[in-house]
Amino acid sequence: MIDKKKVLLAPLDPVHDIGLKMIKRGLENKGHETILIPPDYSPEEIIKSIIDNDVDIVLVSRTLGYGVAEVLGKFIDLAEASGIRDKVKIGIGGMAVRPELAAELGFDAGFGPGTSVDEAVAFVEGREYVPAENRSKKNKKDITEGYDYLFHNKKIEKLLDSIVDGILDYVSDKTTTAIQRAQIRRQILESNSESEKQKLRRDYSKLCDDVIKSFYESGKYREKTRPMTNDEVDALNQYVDAVNSRMNPLYLQHVDKNPVVFIQYGTGCPFMDIAHIKSCEAWGADGAVHFDPSWGARTEGFLEGYITHEEDGSVITYENLKSIKKSLLPNTLWQVRAHRGLNTPETVLLAGKIGADLTKINIAYGSLGGGTDPERLTVDAVEAIKYAAEFNMPFDVVTNEELCGVPAYKAFAGMLIVSKLGLRLGAKPILQPLFCYSPEVMISGQMEDNYVDFNAAKIYCLRNIVNAPIWCGAPIGFLTQTEDRVQSSLMTSLHASLASSLGVDGISIASSDEAFSGGPITIPARIDTLRATQSSFRFFGQSNIVPTDNAHKWAKEIEEGIEAVLELVLKNGNFVNALYQGILGSKEDGAYPGRAGRDSVMKKIY
Amino acid sequence: MGIAIGIAGTAKNTGKTTTTSAIFNELYKHKIQVALTSIGYDGEEIDNITGLPKPRLFVKKNTILATAKKCLEAGNADYDILETTDISTPLGKVCIVKVIKEGLAVVAGPNKGSQLNYIKSRMFNDLNCKVILVDGALNRLAPMIETDGIILATGASRNTDIDVLVEETKALYELLNLPTISKDDLQFLSDIKKIALVPKDSNAKTVFLKYGSLIDNEIVNEIADIIKEIDIKVIFIPALISEFALKTLNDSIGNSWANKDLIISDPIKLIIGGNPETMLKEVNRIKCNDGNIKALKNIPLLAITVNPFYPKYRFDKSSYEPGYINKENLLNKMRTSIEVPVIDIKQEGPSRLLESILSRI
Numbered sequence: 003m004i005d006k007k008k009v010l011l012a013p014l015d016p017v018h019d020i021g022l023k024m025i026k027r028g029l030e031n032k033g034h035e036t037i038l039i040p041p042d043y044s045p046e047e048i049i050k051s052i053i054d055n056d057v058d059i060v061l062v063s064r065t066l067g068y069g070v071a072e073v074l075g076k077f078i079d080l081a082e083a084s085g086i087r088d089k090v091k092i093g094i095g096g097m098a099v100r101p102e103l104a105a106e107l108g109f110d111a112g113f114g115p116g117t118s119v120d121e122a123v124a125f126v127e128g129r130e131y132v133p134a135e136n137r138s139k140k141n142k143k144d145i146t147e148g149y150d151y152l153f154h155n156k157k158i159e160k161l162l163d164s165i166v167d168g169i170l171d172y173v174s175d176k177t178t179t180a181i182q183r184a185q186i187r188r189q190i191l192e193s194n195s196e197s198e199k200q201k202l203r204r205d206y207s208k209l210c211d212d213v214i215k216s217f218y219e220s221g222k223y224r225e226k227t228r229p230m231t232n233d234e235v236d237a238l239n240q241y242v243d244a245v246n247s248r249m250n251p252l253y254l255q256h257v258d259k260n261p262v263v264f265i266q267y268g269t270g271c272p273f274m275d276i277a278h279i280k281s282c283e284a285w286g287a288d289g290a291v292h293f294d295p296s297w298g299a300r301t302e303g304f305l306e307g308y309i310t311h312e313e314d315g316s317v318i319t320y321e322n323l324k325s326i327k328k329s330l331l332p333n334t335l336w337q338v339r340a341h342r343g344l345n346t347p348e349t350v351l352l353a354g355k356i357g358a359d360l361t362k363i364n365i366a367y368g369s370l371g372g373g374t375d376p377e378r379l380t381v382d383a384v385e386a387i388k389y390a391a392e393f394n395m396p397f398d399v400v401t402n403e404e405l406c407g408v409p410a411y412k413a414f415a416g417m418l419i420v421s422k423l424g425l426r427l428g429a430k431p432i433l434q435p436l437f438c439y440s441p442e443v444m445i446s447g448q449m450e451d452n453y454v455d456f457n458a459a460k461i462y463c464l465r466n467i468v469n470a471p472i473w474c475g476a477p478i479g480f481l482t483q484t485e486d487r488v489q490s491s492l493m494t495s496l497h498a499s500l501a502s503s504l505g506v507d508g509i510s511i512a513s514s515d516e517a518f519s520g521g522p523i524t525i526p527a528r529i530d531t532l533r534a535t536q537s538s539f540r541f542f543g544q545s546n547i548v549p550t551d552n553a554h555k556w557a558k559e560i561e562e563g564i565e566a567v568l569e570l571v572l573k574n575g576n577f578v579n580a581l582y583q584g585i586l587g588s589k590e591d592g593a594y595p596g597r598a599g600r601d602s603v604m605k606k607i608y
Numbered sequence: 609m610g611i612a613i614g615i616a617g618t619a620k621n622t623g624k625t626t627t628t629s630a631i632f633n634e635l636y637k638h639k640i641q642v643a644l645t646s647i648g649y650d651g652e653e654i655d656n657i658t659g660l661p662k663p664r665l666f667v668k669k670n671t672i673l674a675t676a677k678k679c680l681e682a683g684n685a686d687y688d689i690l691e692t693t694d695i696s697t698p699l700g701k702v703c704i705v706k707v708i709k710e711g712l713a714v715v716a717g718p719n720k721g722s723q724l725n726y727i728k729s730r731m732f733n734d735l736n737c738k739v740i741l742v743d744g745a746l747n748r749l750a751p752m753i754e755t756d757g758i759i760l761a762t763g764a765s766r767n768t769d770i771d772v773l774v775e776e777t778k779a780l781y782e783l784l785n786l787p788t789i790s791k792d793d794l795q796f797l798s799d800i801k802k803i804a805l806v807p808k809d810s811n812a813k814t815v816f817l818k819y820g821s822l823i824d825n826e827i828v829n830e831i832a833d834i835i836k837e838i839d840i841k842v843i844f845i846p847a848l849i850s851e852f853a854l855k856t857l858n859d860s861i862g863n864s865w866a867n868k869d870l871i872i873s874d875p876i877k878l879i880i881g882g883n884p885e886t887m888l889k890e891v892n893r894i895k896c897n898d899g900n901i902k903a904l905k906n907i908p909l910l911a912i913t914v915n916p917f918y919p920k921y922r923f924d925k926s927s928y929e930p931g932y933i934n935k936e937n938l939l940n941k942m943r944t945s946i947e948v949p950v951i952d953i954k955q956e957g958p959s960r961l962l963e964s965i966l967s968r969i
Contacts, residue, residue: 046823049823050824072620075747076880082720083848083877083880084848085821088720088722101699105697105698106745106746111698
């Protein structure tokens with residue numbers, strides 16, 4: 003049984019008392035007696051009112067500004083000098099109030115932004131505030147859950163099956179040094195013998211480029227790359243522990259249909275990456291995507307140890323990934339990209355061994371927009387998908403070749419081929435259409451009126467074809483953002499709500515300075531888009547954005563285009579040749595088959 | 609028994625923490641068992657209000673602190689918790705701790721006088737502390753009543769006009785030096801919690817009002833009405849006196865102050881009720897009308913530290929940046945006007961301050 007209290011609600015403010023009115027209702031619902039005095043009372047008048055009404059508790063609200071801290075400190079002094087301080091508890095609320103400030107001003111409690119009415123009621127009732135269970139614990143969401151990958155478009159399914167047969171047949175007698183390195187890496191990770199590990203490292207280094215070989219042979223690091231010191235690693239661990247101990251993440255989602263939100267990191271420094279991740283987690287991000295360096299994608303082999311470097315993208319090593327994984331909140335989804343480059347099997351192996359939730363594989367984008375040789379990536383990707391299946395890591399199939407100029411229907415054809423390949427190999431693919439202002443629509447005009455219809459068309463089209471999870475990327479709103487952070491944040495948030503309205507499962511968002519940062523992106527700019535997305539989800543709730551009839555018309559056109567491309571791929575003989583010949587994205591479109599790893603595929607030796 | 613010293617400020621950034629740290633270091637040198645608490649929040653890296661960097665608090669092994677539980681996790685000193693008190697703050701219960709590994713500390717202790725009294729008694733009686741430093745917060749003074757003397761930190765952060773600053777500090781000094789009442793009167797008045805009007809006629813009954821504070825016209829009018837009817841010798845106000853109410857009382861009873869005593873609980877009840885210079889003016893009006901003003905208790909002003917720094921607000925950037933006034937001018941004028949040591953702690957160090965403290969142990 004809780005004692006009923008008499009509470010004076012005092013806006014020590016010329017105007018504002020909204021928060022107090024809300025608390026008043028909450029207190030009265032709990033049976034407490036409240037007295038709300040009007041705004042603009044002097045501190046002395048409030049003190050007199052406290053004495054006259056013989057109250058138990060006073061809740062003061064005040065918007066903090068220049069000199070106001072002194073006013074509030076003086077109010078507490080007046081209360082003490084009046085002899086009421088020992089019998090009356092006094093709390094302060096306001097947009098700039100934090101517990102530290104409340105302590106400094108001499109109040110018994112401080113209620114800042116995001117304070118719930120329940121929290122203020124708990125203070126009045128003298129009990130510890132415990133946030134409601136469902137809001138205090140975030141759950142890790144499996145975005146593939148509930149999808150059966152049933153193809154509604156049987157013609158497309160049949161075409162895909164034939165193409166996948168061709169791919170599996172093509173790779174069946176081929177291998178690469180990347181596949182062999184992944185196998186050795188696995189042995190290193192699973193071996194308990196230091197001497198065996200040393201031997202395996204020697205074998206591994208023989209399969210690497212010179213820059214990696216010299217690391218294993220003479221401990222030499224690539225330029226601009228260095229190991230983190232022990233002090234740095236210790237400081238990182240301390241930082242993570244300290245941040246996690248006080249972490250109380252926001253929620254971005256307002257209704258169940260709101261998608262999970264991923265951010266992407268790759269500052270080059272694992273410490274800085276983790277600082278970005280922790281900040282994004284605090285502001286509600288549900289997942290983080292690891293970006294590797296572009297030189298790493300063109301280099302055969304991985305380094306070892308805690309490594310930092312002065313370039314974009316963070317170096318993939320077992321230790322770096324492990325430290326990042328260790329820093330994450332239990333509910334944070336973590337993806338390690340393996341969609342391009344010369345180390346895709348080993349990347350997925352490391353991600354799986356360390357406990358990543360997701361990976362990213364797409365042969366079409368990786369070889370047409372990501373710079374990797376189509377044949378090499380095809381052979382490697384089949385192995386990478388097998389690891390993804392083994393470690394039960396769903397992988398998204400990104401279609402960023404659209405940004406090179408490849409039309410959506412061609413990019414989608416490539417995405418569907420790799421997705422079907424994934425299904426055949428026992429993995430769970432996630433479709434990743436872009437929400438962007440792509441060169442295709444710039445030229446053809448589908449976005450002259452709005453950014454809604456063509457993006458909606460992509461989702462309608464994919465839903466017409468197959469019942470599969472969809473994660474819009476990457477990041478959403480690409481090429482609609484400018485150097486103005488408010489504009490960028492707004493574009494991100496509107497695309498996020500469009501994605502939500504269309505029922506997609508996940509989205510990746512950029513920071514508001516990502517497109518124009520000219521260097522490292524900043525934490526405040528990350529918070530911009532996270533908060534904008536949260537606000538947009540709150541704004542739309544269960545309501546929907548309604549596209550025009552163009553969306554369904556263009557969805558049909560894209561679907562027809564996909565069918566035509568798949569037929570061409572099949573007619574052409576095999577998928578790898580189709581990539582070289584531009585069927586899934588041509589030089590005229592802006593896609594060029596990558597050169598990294600050209601002619602490096604070997605016949606298997608049995 | 610030791611001494612509890614309050615480091616009070618007239619505003620934020622007047623140098624409270626710098627003064628505290630300097631005294632701390634000097635006490636360490638003399639190997640005197642020292643304890644620290646704060647009625648605010650001290651030791652943070654960045655000011656909670658202005659966002660400017662702040663001086664940090666470095667504590668050595670064996671120092672006793674009274675600080676809120678959450679503050680123990682901040683900084684890098686390590687502690688042995690001697691007691692978790694029932695004193696609640698926005699940062700958790702106040703703990704009495706002993707430093708077992710020196711380092712930076714964040715201190716947010718009890719913020720009410722009564723709570724401070726408890727902490728003081730534990731530190732003196734059970735933990736053998738010789739000096740307790742009570743760091744202030746912003747312009748707050750009320751809990752300082754529980755100390756044995758205060759060091760006043762003032763400076764440009766309070767006012768960038770040196771003449772105004774000196775006048776105000778002088779007024780504070782004079783108010784803190786009000787005469788105290790006799791022991792007999794003290795016995796009679798110390799337990800009274802409401803405003804009391806004591807008649808000259810010793811057979812007449814003392815009149816008690818509903819309130820302990822003199823804070824509005826209603827109370828002033830009630831006093832004035834009683835004075836018209838009864839010949840009063842003492843007006844005792846145990847709690848707060850506001851500037852407006854005291855001025856109205858003076859306007860109302862004017863010449864009737866003759867041969868009457870206004871007795872207040874302590875000068876702090878007067879100082880926090882308004883602007884010190886205006887308060888002093890009203891006090892002098894009482895004296896000019898042949899009245900007296902006395903306090904049950906005084907708190908000696910041990911010294912004044914001055915700080916020429918102030919956080920300058922940049923309207924174009926909506927942020928603060930460091931600003932300074934003329935230090936020499938400030939020191940000279942302050943020293944000429946006030947008869948307690950006036951010290952620039954950064955330049956002179958704390959040895960003169962320590963003399964004032966040690967002489968009282």
